[in-house]
Amino acid sequence: MGGPEQQVFHPNANIVRKAHCSSMEQYRQMHARSLERPDEFWGEIAEQFHWEAPVKSNFFSYNFDINKGPISIKWMEEASTNICFNLLDVNIQKGLGDKVAFYWEGNDPEDYTRVTYKKLLEHVCKFANVLKSHGVEKGDRVAIYMPMVLELVVTMLACSRIGAVHSIVFGGFSADSLAERMHDCRAKILVTADGVWRGDKLLHLKEICDTALDKCSKIGHNVEKCIVVSHLTRLSNAHTQKTPGMKPPVHKTPFTPGRDLWWDDEMKGASNFCYPTWVDAEDPLFMLYTSGSTGKPKGVLHTTAGYLLYAATTFKYVFDYHPGDTYWCTADIGWITGHTYVVYGPLANGATSVMFEGTPFYPHNGRYWEVIEKYKINLFYTAPTAIRALMKFGDEPVKKFNMSSLRVLGSVGEPINPEAWLWYYRLVGQNKCSIVDTFWQTETGGHVLTPLPGCTPMKPGSATFPFFGVQPELLDENGKIIRGPGEGYLVFSKPWPGMMRTLFGNHDRFETTYFKKFPGYYCTGDGARRDEEGYLWVTGRMDDMLNVSGHLLSTAEVESALVEHPDVAEAAVVSHPHAVKGECLYCFITPNEGVHFSTTLVAELRKKVREKIGPFASPEVVQHAPGLPKTRSGKIMRRVLRKVALNDRDVGDTSTLADEGIVEALFSNRPPEASKLLKAC
Structure with a gap:
């Protein structure tokens, strides 16, 4: 089959010279070691972080074969730590307190701010104390339904600081969807915002939340408190200050006394010190709901230590992060990409990131490229859908802005077609950037198939090779391994630290969904093919396969x-x-x-x-x-x-x-x- 996907693009020499993994030989050695001696491989990475109690004996254990007993995945089971402490306190101890953790870029280009690691820790501690004042304890669930504002990051990390479990629901879901998720996870508190602008469309989030809270109550669960960020009011006030005489739009946020609380009021009297709650390595960190084949969402549960190791390591190697880089992932935090590669992975590396609330098309079709120029972005991560949507406006919106700071371009969410890959590489990347076409899922926690910048020769549209600790196989319908070139079900035969541990409250469904079809393997539900050189090409969901x-x-x-x-x-x-x-x-x-x-x-x-x-x-x-x-x-x-x-x-x-x-x-x-x-x- 001819076409652009047959072309091979080798990493730029400048990237190779400084890359964490700079050759395929080095990659193969590291990958082999991660599979053959995972305790050593991940144990060395674990030394970068703080452990209140170390691992005493077994670094990891697992069972993937449903016929041999319950499915189980455990990493560093005897250790204890706190992920918030590692992301903030440890980085501040390293001298990064005054470093920018996030540049926040709003829907309107005139709305922007920044927060340092030190200031972020203060906000997190204050809100952690707010949560504790309302009875939130270790293991309690906190639902979050927010736009891409800094308070969302603060809430996530405040939960992790006190051992609570956050359950973020994307701020575009309906009231029914939010109610169903709050009911399923038995959320104690909901944190939201009054509303948000998406392009020129105003969304009243609090009104959606009120409907959801009522629905949740009717189906048997009362959420005790709803804490509301006055995001729209702040934006209106800020614009009024910039334009004297301007009258902000009037919108009265619905408010239920006794249940609803304003974020700013709660934060005023809160202490900016909160001692971290040390949790066991396998204690839950967060749950994130994903679509199920039966229609009922699945509460994918991730735990603490393994997820920390994997988020940190994939971020470092897949984006080839180095101190001084500025990174931007365009994903909403309501999805797993935002969890791992907007929040946890970058902060675990002490990185500076851009957090973006807007859309690629507002107020003009060059907004992404404008932001890249503004912050001199080095590492950029977005979806093929966005790339294709921007392609139709031609080359001019890109050429208006300076893209020379870019070094690594990432793709996530679905297989990227070769034509979009080439446009991304040639126009946005100016023929000099490495493109990392990443395959992973909510369930995997982080990248499982991906090129590495400075290392992997790239083929447009291929997710290339497995990340460290990941052992993929292709199986036919009968569960037989396909050797060499071929196409079949994409499965994994070994666990990696960041993969899900269960579905919240339903381990039977977890086993049936992911391990029953092919005992001994984690089944992704996706198909893939392997070419003559061993490159893997994800072909999409097996239920998106056709037999013509x-x-x-x-x-x-x-x-x-x-x-x-x-x-x-x-x-x-x-x-x-x-x-x-x-x-x-x-x-x-x-x-x-x-x-x-x-x-x-x-x-x-x-x-x-x-x-x-x-x-x-x-x-x-x-x-x-x-x-x-x-x-x-x-x-x-x-x-x-x-x-x-x-x-x-x-x-x-x-x-x-x-x-x-x-x-x-x-x-x-x-x-x-x-x-x-x-x-x-």
Whole structure:
């Protein structure tokens, strides 16, 4: 199969010279040691951190085989520590107290601030004392529903300082979703904000929370307190000061006396000293809910010591972080990427990061590139969805700004198609940056497949090789290992420190979901292929695989072919029943700005797929999509597309979509051949 994915790009010589891992030979030696002597490998890394009690005997133990007893993963079980102490106090002891921990960049370019490690510790201690004053103790759950503001980081670390477990719900989820998660984790307190601007859209978060709190109460759980950050009021006051005579917009935040509390009022009298609560290595740190195949979200539970080691190590090596670098991950903290690579990983390395509340398109389509220039970003981490969305505006928005500070570009969230990879590499990275196309999950806690800057020769679209401590295998449907080149289920045969330990309150579901299909392996649910040189290419969820006339296809593979067309900005593919083939391809296409969607374009796209993959893969339906249904974090909601393909208007909850109106537009745009196909089935 020809195309850009066959090209190999070698690390820039300047990166190689200073890289933590500077050759494939060094990588292979380190990777082998991490698998053969994990106690030594991770034990040396553990020496960088403070342990109130050290490991006495076994550094780790596990059972992945459901037939041999309960699934169990434990690292440094006898040790005790506090992750907040390691992220803040230890770095301050090292002389980093006055170093900027976060530059905060708001939705409006005029809204920005910064916080040092010393000041962040003061805020964290004060809010930890606030939580304690309301009865929050070690092991209690604190729900968080907030925008990308510094108080979100403060709340997370305050929980970890006193041994409480935080459960963050992305601030774009509906009231029903928030209520369900608070009820499931039995949250004691909810921390939120009055509202937030996303682009030019105002979201009243407190009103969503009030609905969720009522729903949670009706299904059997009362959240005791709701602490509210007056984010909108602060922004209004700040703009009023900048523009004398300006009247801030009036919005009265709903308030329930006795339950609701203002953040600022609570912080006023709180002490800025809070002694850390030492917790056992396997005590829970946080839970984060992720989608389940049954529809009920799964409360993925991560514990303390192993997660600390893995977040710190992946951040250091995957982004090749060095003191003095400025790093920016665009992810919302409501997702696992934000947990590990906005908060825990960077702070564990004493890094300076940018925390961004805005969108890539507000107030203009060059906002990302403007921020990179403003803070002289060295390490940049974003999603393929964002890259493709920005590509359609052409090269000019990028060229307006100085990208010369960049050294490493990261990709996360889904496989990146080679064309987006090349645009990212050539235009944004100016042909000199390493690109780290990372594969991992909420459940893995951190990167499991990834290139390393200065080390790994890069192939556009490939996640390349496993990180330290990770041993991947490809299995066929019968659980047989596929040796050499081939394609199958992506599984892992050994644990790494940062992986999930269970699903909160449901260990049986944990075992069934991840370990039952292939006993002895953690099953990711994703497919992958290995090429002749051992590179791994993630092909997408196995439930996003199609069997077309006996040929196994991944939707990612077809999408990659479609977006190679120069007139296509984005593409999404879903399966559709077919009377003869069993399944066929139903494709949604968003053209570049100014491009007319025509029968000629459709014919060219079908030809492109036939040429790229084979005649059997030719799309049955190609539908014009003015936009794709995306969550506010940028992920395509494929279940909505499946409903559109089947002309089924029962699409379920769409409150997390960035633009709910796109759903009706998609139904209205269904082409005649879609109805014919459905009738034939």
